[in-house]
Amino acid sequence: MNAPAPESHFGTVCVVGLGYIGLPTAAFIASSGSTDTKVIGVDIKQSFVDQINAGEVPFFEPDFESLLAGVVARGRLTAQTETPEADAYIVCVPTPFLDDHKVDPKYIKAAAENIAPQLKGGELIILESTSPPGTTEKMAEYVLNARPDLTAEDGHKNSVYFAHCPERVLPGRIMVEMAENDRVIGGVTPRATEMARDLYSTFCKGEMLVTDARTAEMAKLTENSFRDVNIAFANELSLICDELGINVWELIELANHHPRVNILQPGPGVGGHCIAVDPWFIVSAAPTTSRLVKMARDVNDSKPEYVINRVIERAERFKAPIIAALGIAFKPDIDDLRESPSLGIVDKLADQIPDAQLRVVEPNVDELPERLTKHANISKATFTEAVTDADIVLLLVDHHQFKDADRTLMEQKVVIDTKGIWR
Numbered sequence: 001m002n003a004p005a006p007e008s009h010f011g012t013v014c015v016v017g018l019g020y021i022g023l024p025t026a027a028f029i030a031s032s033g034s035t036d037t038k039v040i041g042v043d044i045k046q047s048f049v050d051q052i053n054a055g056e057v058p059f060f061e062p063d064f065e066s067l068l069a070g071v072v073a074r075g076r077l078t079a080q081t082e083t084p085e086a087d088a089y090i091v092c093v094p095t096p097f098l099d100d101h102k103v104d105p106k107y108i109k110a111a112a113e114n115i116a117p118q119l120k121g122g123e124l125i126i127l128e129s130t131s132p133p134g135t136t137e138k139m140a141e142y143v144l145n146a147r148p149d150l151t152a153e154d155g156h157k158n159s160v161y162f163a164h165c166p167e168r169v170l171p172g173r174i175m176v177e178m179a180e181n182d183r184v185i186g187g188v189t190p191r192a193t194e195m196a197r198d199l200y201s202t203f204c205k206g207e208m209l210v211t212d213a214r215t216a217e218m219a220k221l222t223e224n225s226f227r228d229v230n231i232a233f234a235n236e237l238s239l240i241c242d243e244l245g246i247n248v249w250e251l252i253e254l255a256n257h258h259p260r261v262n263i264l265q266p267g268p269g270v271g272g273h274c275i276a277v278d279p280w281f282i283v284s285a286a287p288t289t290s291r292l293v294k295m296a297r298d299v300n301d302s303k304p305e306y307v308i309n310r311v312i313e314r315a316e317r318f319k320a321p322i323i324a325a326l327g328i329a330f331k332p333d334i335d336d337l338r339e340s341p342s343l344g345i346v347d348k349l350a351d352q353i354p355d356a357q358l359r360v361v362e363p364n365v366d367e368l369p370e371r372l373t374k375h376a377n378i379s380k381a382t383f384t385e386a387v388t389d390a391d392i393v394l395l396l397v398d399h400h401q402f403k404d405a406d407r408t409l410m411e412q413k414v415v416i417d418t419k420g421i422w423r
């Protein structure tokens, strides 16, 4: 019997892409890995690099700043724009989709091509970005095309090891989930899996669940599709209930008393850069078979249009309605506006009811995005300013400030509560 391979040690770890996932990953490795591990973060944005080297977080994530400032001050983490030599690379770049919902691998390809010239043999390259099955193998291909002198097979002097380890942290809870979540780790080869497990074990307390690269890729897509399908069920129920004159929130609460029923919550649509995106990677990989996954996407994507039409119907009786639009983030208590259905709803309402005045309340951002400020009939307001003389109050995000708001201000007004917080 062969002796087990010695635990891998990584003197330098390079994290490529310093966004919501890459930067916390880099900081966690720098703070928890062995004391002689040096972490180098790489990003194409010079402004990110400068901020990080000053110990500042370029986005909002509760409690993360002190961890980052600490590892930067101790010299354990530095950021730069060039890809350096390293023992392990973790690629955390965006994986947007193209018009046909197929992944656009351009950022992965660019990362692979920048890593390739730095390799000597023996390095580990991990893809963390959420990707369709087969993408880690594709990343290996990009590297090996640039470096035909290397191999992805195990056990040679010139072997390079490739693995997928999808991120699964919930924005807003990164400090807890980065350390505690179980990790799915899938190597392109068995040795790659072992090496990736050794690296993640340095900073993750959760279970290390090992598999192959394709299954790991599909596991991540499956988790987010599971949630999307379940939210679609809730959103479809909300339409059925409107048609039948039933209160959907009460209905779901009652049904959820059954010991094996746990329905999620309807809303104005599904946003963010994960759940509204990842199921399409399954659909594009297996277009004929993925009927339910695609249907769920269609149901959730059609919900903003339904909300817009409801507002237009209710606005007809007013001459120049004042509409208080509450919330434009993609989910409660965050400042993230990416793929936000609420933002899209407000943008379209400004066009579709040109006589309306839209007063937008978003307690988590200082300024409205350009997509809204370009409309002359949109302005930013506080809750009281927006609601006091509004004809229509449109609740789009269940931020805690709205849950606790003074509801007497809403008496006599048309209230459209897409999250059911005031039912």
Ligand code: SAJ
Pocket (backbone or CB within 6 Å): 130, 167, 168, 169, 170, 171, 223, 224, 227, 231, 264, 265, 266, 267, 268, 269, 270, 271, 272, 273, 274, 275, 330, 331, 332
């Ligand atoms: N939403 C509803 N009803 C619900 C729950 C959510 O309409 O009952 C909406 C939210 O308002 C939001 C969208 O769904 O618009 C997505 O929000 P979320 O909180 O469900 O998820 P994300 O996108 O912030 O994070 C997800 C998480 N995945 C799962 O819970 C399976 C997270 O663990 C992943 O790491 C993340 O995607 C990711 O990066 O993939």
